[in-house]
Amino acid sequence: xxxxxxxxxxxxxxxxxxxxxxxxxxxxxxxxxxxxxxxxxxxxxxxxxxxxxxxxxxxxxxxxxxxxxxxxxxxxxxxxxxxxxxxxxxxxxxxxxxxxxxxxxxxxxxxxxxxxxxxxxxxxxxxxxxxxxxxxxxxxxxxxxxxxxxxxxxxxxxxxxxxxxxxxxxxxxxxxxxxxxxxxxxxxxxxxxxxxxxxxxxxxxxxxxxxxxxxxxxxxxxxxxxxxxxxxxxxxxxxxxxxxxxxxxxxxxxxxxxxxxxxxxxxxxxxxxxxxxxxxxxxxxxxxxxxxxxxxxxxxxxxxxxxxxxxxxxxxxxxxxxxxxxxxxxxxxxxxxxxxxxxxxxxxxxxxxxxxxxxxxxxxxxxxxxxxxxxxxxxxxxxxxxxxxxxxxxxxxxxxxxxxxxxxxxxxxxxxxxxxxxxxxxxxxxxxxxxxxxxxxxxxxxxxxxxxxxxxxxxxxxxxxxxxxxxxxx
Numbered sequence: 001x002x003x004x005x006x007x008x009x010x011x012x013x014x015x016x017x018x019x020x021x022x023x024x025x026x027x028x029x030x031x032x033x034x035x036x037x038x039x040x041x042x043x044x045x046x047x048x049x050x051x052x053x054x055x056x057x058x059x060x061x062x063x064x065x066x067x068x069x070x071x072x073x074x075x076x077x078x079x080x081x082x083x084x085x086x087x088x089x090x091x092x093x094x095x096x097x098x099x100x101x102x103x104x105x106x107x108x109x110x111x112x113x114x115x116x117x118x119x120x121x122x123x124x125x126x127x128x129x130x131x132x133x134x135x136x137x138x139x140x141x142x143x144x145x146x147x148x149x150x151x152x153x154x155x156x157x158x159x160x161x162x163x164x165x166x167x168x169x170x171x172x173x174x175x176x177x178x179x180x181x182x183x184x185x186x187x188x189x190x191x192x193x194x195x196x197x198x199x200x201x202x203x204x205x206x207x208x209x210x211x212x213x214x215x216x217x218x219x220x221x222x223x224x225x226x227x228x229x230x231x232x233x234x235x236x237x238x239x240x241x242x243x244x245x246x247x248x249x250x251x252x253x254x255x256x257x258x259x260x261x262x263x264x265x266x267x268x269x270x271x272x273x274x275x276x277x278x279x280x281x282x283x284x285x286x287x288x289x290x291x292x293x294x295x296x297x298x299x300x301x302x303x304x305x306x307x308x309x310x311x312x313x314x315x316x317x318x319x320x321x322x323x324x325x326x327x328x329x330x331x332x333x334x335x336x337x338x339x340x341x342x343x344x345x346x347x348x349x350x351x352x353x354x355x356x357x358x359x360x361x362x363x364x365x366x367x368x369x370x371x372x373x374x375x376x377x378x379x380x381x382x383x384x385x386x387x388x389x390x391x392x393x394x395x396x397x398x399x400x401x402x403x404x405x406x407x408x409x410x411x412x413x414x415x416x417x418x419x420x421x422x423x424x425x426x427x428x429x430x431x432x433x434x435x436x437x438x439x440x441x442x443x444x445x446x447x448x449x450x451x452x453x454x455x456x457x458x459x460x461x462x463x464x465x466x467x468x469x470x471x472x473x474x
Contacts, residue, residue, distance in 0.1 A: 084121070085101070086101045086102075086121070086122075086138040086141040087101070087141065087142075088101065090138070090139075090140035090141060091140040091237060091238055091255075091257075092140075093140070093235055093237055093238075093257065093387055094133060094139070094257060094384040094385050094386060094387055095133070095383065095384030095385060097136075097383040097384055098133065098136055098139040098140060098257060098383065098384040099140060101138055101141075102137065102138070103135070103136070103137045104135065104136050104137070104139070104383040104384070105134075105135035105136075105380065105383060106380055106381040106382075106383060107380075108379075108380070108381065110379050111376055111379050111380045112372060112375045112376050112379075114135065114372060115368035115369065115371070115372050117356075117365070117368070118137070118354075118365055118368065118369070119354045119355040119356040119361070119365065120137065120351045120352055120353060120354045120355070120362070120365055121138060121141060121143060121352055121353045121354075121355070122137060122138040122139065122141045122143060122255065122256040122350075122351075122352040122353070123136065123137045123138075123139075123256055123349070123350060123351045123352065123365070123369060124136040124137070124139050124256040124257055124260050124348075124349070124350050125347060125348075125349050125369050125370075125372065125373040126260055126264075126347065126348045126349075126386055127345070127346070127347060127348075127377060127382075128264060128267070128339060128346040128347060128348045129345075129346055130385075131264075131385045131386035131387075131388075132382035132384075132385055132386075133382050133383055133384040133385055133386065134347075134373055134376055134377065134380050134382060134383070135369075135372075135373075135376070135380070135383060136256070136257070136383060136384065137256075138256070139255065139256050139257040139384070140238055140255050140256075140257050141255055141256070141352075142238050142253040142254070142255055143253060143254070143255065143332065143335075143352050143353060144248060144252060144253060144254075144329065144331040144332035144333075145239075145246055145252070145253070145254035145259060145327060145332060145335055145352075146246050146248075146327025146328055146329040146331075146332035146333075146334075146335045147182070147205045147245065147246040147325065147326065147327030147328070147329075147335075148246065148254070148259050148325050148326065148327040148335045148336065148337055148350075149239075149241065149244075149245070149246035149252075149254060149327070150201055150202075150205065150210065150245060150246055150325055150327075151259065151262045151263050151266050151324060151325045151337065152227050152230065152231060152236070152239065152241065152254075152262045153201070153210060153213075153223070153227060153244050153245070153246075154198070154201060154202070154266055154272055154275070155230065155234075155262060155265050155266040155269070155272065156223075156226050156227050156230040157213055157214075157217055157223070157226075158198070158266075158269055158271055158272055159269075160216075160217060161194045161216070162194065163193065163194050163195035163198070163271065164193055164194070164195065165193065165194040166191050166192070166193050166194075167191065167192060167193075167194070167197070167212065167216055168189065168190070168191045169186055169187065169188050169189065169190055169191075169192065169212055170188065170189075170215070171188050172215065173188075173211060173212045173215040174186065174188065174208055174211055174212070175211070176211065176220065177207050177208060177211055177245075177247075178207065178243070178245075178247040178248070181207035181208070181245070181247060182204060182205045182206060182207055182305075183204070183206050183207060183208045184199075184200030184201075184203075184204040184206030184208060184209050184283060184302060185200075185204075185206075185208070185283070185285075185300075186200065186206070186208040186209060186212060187286045190284070190286065190287060190297075192212070192284060194213075196283060196284055197209045197212055197213050198213075198271070198275050199275060199278065199281045199283060199302065200283065200302070201213070201275070202275040202276055202278065202304070202325070203275075203278060203280070203281060203302045203303065203304045203305070204283075204302050204305065205305055205325075205326070205327070207245040207247060210244055210245040211244075211245070214244050220243075220244060223244045224241050224242065224243070224244055227241040227244060228240065228241050231258070231262070232390075233389050233390055233391060234258075234261050234262060234265050234389050234390075235261065235387045235388075235389065235390060236254070236257075236258035236259075236261045236262055237258070238253065238254055238255035238257065238258045239253065239254040239255070239258045239262075240252060240253050240254075246327055246329070246332075247329065248329045248330060248331040248332065255352075256350040256351070256352050257350075257386075259335075259337045259350045259352075260337060260348050260350045260386060261386055261387070262337075263323075263324045263325070263337045263339065263348055263350070264348060264386055265389065266324065267323070267324065267339060273322070273323065276322070276323030276324040276325065276339075277309070277322045277323045278304060279303065279304050279309055279310050280301055280302065280303045280304065280310070281301070281302055282299040282300070282301055282302075283299055283300055283301070283302045284297060284299050285297060285298045285299055285300050305326055306321075306323070306324075306325070306326050306336075306338070307326070307360055307363045308321045308336075308338055308340075308363050308366060308367065309321050309322075309323065312359075312360055312363075314359055314360055315360045315363050315364060315367070318338070318340060318366075318367050318370060319340070319342060320340040320341045320342045321338060321339075321340045322339050322340060322341065323338065323339050324337050324338060324339055325337055326362070326363075328362075332352070332353060333352075333353035333354070334351075334353065334354060334361065334362035335350075335351070335352045335353065335362065336350070336351050336362045336363065336366055337349070337350040337351075338350075338366050338370070340370055342374045343374070345374065345377050347370060347373045347374065347377070349366050349369045349370055349373065351365050351366045351369065
C-alpha cells in the first residue's frame with residue numbers, strides 16, 4: 001500500500017481517537033467489512049496447490065448460505081498420507097481472494113518471497129490488530145481442527161464462572177472421552193477450581209478438563225450448541241462443532257481463517273491470554289493418606305504442549321511467542337494457531353496439517369511464516385481481512401456502542417490480570433513454577449482508534465509483558 005495512503009488513513013484514525021477516547025474506554029473487537037459466507041464443495045483427489053504460487057485462481061461465484069451439514073465439504077479423509085486438493089469453491093468471508101484455492105499473496109517489489117518448504121494444506125498470516133491478512137493458502141478449506149477447536153470452547157465458556165469456582169468431579173462428568181485422548185489427569189470425587197480446569201485445557205489440552213467444564217455448563221450437547229452459536233456470531237462460518245474437545249468426529253470442521261478469527265476473539269479476554277501464554281503450572285493431584293494416616297493432596301507440574309512456547313529438542317522457543325493452541329489427531333494431522341509480537345507488531349499465524357510428517361513440522365512451518373510476516377508487514381498489500389463479530393459491528397453502529405468482549409471471565413473487566421497470589425504474572429521467573437508467561441497481549445488502555453469502514457473501536461496496541469518481549473531465542 002503506498003505510503004501517502006497509509007499516512008492519510010492513520011491521520012484520520014488518530015483524529016477519530018482523540019475525539020472519542022474521552023468517552024469510550026472499554027476494549028473492543030476489530031472492524032472490517034463483512035462479506036457473506038461462501039459455499040464449499042467436496043474436494044477431489046489430486047495434488048496440493050504449490051505453496052509458492054501467487055494469485056491465479058478465478059474468484060468463486062456468488063456465495064451462498066453456509067450449509068448446516070458439512071459432511072460433503074470435509075476434505076480430510078485422506079490425512080493419513082495421500083494428498084487432496086482443496087474445493088474449487090470456498091467461502092469469501094474476509095475477501096474474494098481468500099475464497100480462491102492456492103496461495104494468495106501480493107509479491108510486489110520489496111516484498112520478501114514466501115519461505116520454502118511449506119507443506120501445510122492450509123495456512124494464514126494476519127495482523128492481529130488491523131485484521132489485515134498478509135498472505136494465505138487455502139484459507140477457507142474446511143478441515144478437521146483437532147484441539148485448536150478448544151480455542152472456541154474457551155472463548156465460549158470462559159465468561160461463565162469466576163476462576164475461583166470449585167467443582168467436585170462426578171463419574172458422569174468424564175463419560176464419553178474418546179480413546180487415546182490427551183488428558184491432564186483429573187480424578188473422580190476430587191475438587192478442582194475453574195482455574196485448575198482451564199490450565200488443564202490450555203497447557204495439556206486435556207479432554208478430561210473439557211468434559212468436566214462441559215458438564216458444569218449443562219452437558220456436552222448444550223456446550224456444542226453454544227459453541228456453534230458463538231462461531232456464527234464470530235462469522236467463523238466454516239466451523240461446525242460436534243465434539244467440544246476437538247476429538248475427531250464426523251462432520252466436525254473448521255478452517256485456518258476461522259481458527260484465526262476465534263483466536264483473535266479469545267485473545268481479547270485477559271484470562272484467555274494468561275492461560276494461553278503460561279508455560280508451566282502446578283496441577284492438583286489425587287488425595288492420598290500419608291504415613292500418619294492424614295489425607296494430603298500434592299500437586300504435579302504440567303507444561304504447555306505448544307512447542308513454540310515451551311521449546312523442544314529440535315525447535316527453539318520463538319521470540320515474542322505468547323500462545324495460543326495446538327492440536328493433533330488422526331483425522332486432522334497437526335494443527336496450530338500462534339500469536340507473537342516483535343517490534344511492536346502482533347501477528348497471528350494458523351497452520352493446518354503439514355504434508356511433511358517430520359517432528360514438530362507444524363511449529364517449524366509456523367515459525368517460518370511468522371518470520372516472513374514480520375519482515376513483510378508494512379510492505380505487502382493485504383489479500384483480505386479478519387471480519388468483526390456480528391454483534392460488534394451492530395453495536396458500533398449505535399451511539400456509544402463498542403462491541404467489546406466482556407474481559408475477564410466472571411465479568412470483572414478490571415485491568416491487567418495478575419497471578420493467583422496477586423503478583424503480576426509478567427514478573428514471575430522465566431520457566432519456573434506456575435507463573436509462566438502470564439498476561440500476554442494485555443490490553444492496557446492506550447489510544448482508541450476508529451477504523452475506516454467500521455463503526456466501533458479497538459485498542460491500538462496489545463503490548464506484551466516485558467518477560468515475553470525480552471525472551472531471546474535459545
